[in-house]
Amino acid sequence: MRGGGEDWSSWFREYGPAMLLFARQALPDLATAEDAVQEAFVRFWKSRASAEDVPAYLFACVRNCVREIQRGESRRLRRDQATARPELTEALFDCPLERDERRTLVEAGLRQLPCEQRDVLVLKIWGGLSFPQIAAALDIPANTAASRYRYALEKLRELLVEVTTP
Amino acid sequence: MNDPLERELASFRPRPPSPRWENALHDRLDGGHRRLFQAASVALVAASLLLALLGTRSPSPRSATGTVSLIDESLPTFQAYHQGLTDSPAELDALLRSHDREPGAGAPQTWQPSYRLDLDSVN
Numbered sequence: 001m002r003g004g005g006e007d008w009s010s011w012f013r014e015y016g017p018a019m020l021l022f023a024r025q026a027l028p029d030l031a032t033a034e035d036a037v038q039e040a041f042v043r044f045w046k047s048r049a050s051a052e053d054v055p056a057y058l059f060a061c062v063r064n065c066v067r068e069i070q071r072g073e074s075r076r077l078r079r080d081q082a083t084a085r086p087e088l089t090e091a092l093f094d095c096p097l098e099r100d101e102r103r104t105l106v107e108a109g110l111r112q113l114p115c116e117q118r119d120v121l122v123l124k125i126w127g128g129l130s131f132p133q134i135a136a137a138l139d140i141p142a143n144t145a146a147s148r149y150r151y152a153l154e155k156l157r158e159l160l161v162e163v164t165t166p
Numbered sequence: 167m168n169d170p171l172e173r174e175l176a177s178f179r180p181r182p183p184s185p186r187w188e189n190a191l192h193d194r195l196d197g198g199h200r201r202l203f204q205a206a207s208v209a210l211v212a213a214s215l216l217l218a219l220l221g222t223r224s225p226s227p228r229s230a231t232g233t234v235s236l237i238d239e240s241l242p243t244f245q246a247y248h249q250g251l252t253d254s255p256a257e258l259d260a261l262l263r264s265h266d267r268e269p270g271a272g273a274p275q276t277w278q279p280s281y282r283l284d285l286d287s288v289n
Contacts, residue, residue, distance in 0.1 A: 008191070008195050009188070009191075013182075016183045016188075017181060017182045017183070018180055020181065034184065034187050037183055038183075038190055042194050042195065045195060092178075092180060093178040093179060093180055093181060094179050094182075095178055121175075126180050153172065157171050
């Protein structure tokens, strides 16, 4: 388990970026995703004692808050989420300027992945969760999580090759 | 992570939440304890002030020397009654009439002896 301790700020610093990235996969803008992350983290922190796997529970809280926002927002927001993809104006990653072009390609590739594959990829690569933890967070079988991850990597590899090959 | 693509993806760091959200979390997660401490402090100060105020305003039953004053100095002494009885019935009647008057403004309300012992004169 990364991070940890009884200090919530160390948890938030450790997992906050991955939580936000995870929320941004399904919500239309950065501010809404940050709202979801904040609400999810407060709920997580107050109820974490009952969790079997604490990091998995943290991301399950994010997933639940994202779903609540998706259900409860206005009709306008629901129309936006019919084509839910991370917005183009706000970068998902921080990186040096020399890697900015590659970052743009990776982000574009992520947007083209199916949502369920993208969620597994984000939780595995940036959330640092194992497949059993991802399965617990997303409420799916661990084998399904592993297969979605493989599909996501292959699809992303193809997309990046397509873009970079003239 | 053995896959080069996995390693490349992991090298990109997701953007952290903005600092204002960390401040908002401070308010939501730590604010309750801080508010409780502030309320307890205010209550403690208010209680101290109230006690100090009551302590300075309430009349003390003790005299300046620290003893309780239960004797009305204006009443006739035992010796005076004795003297009055010895001298004449008229003088005794005068003493009794003076005892039958309304209590003085400075007299204690809780307990009033009907006579004052003057031990020096008895001895």
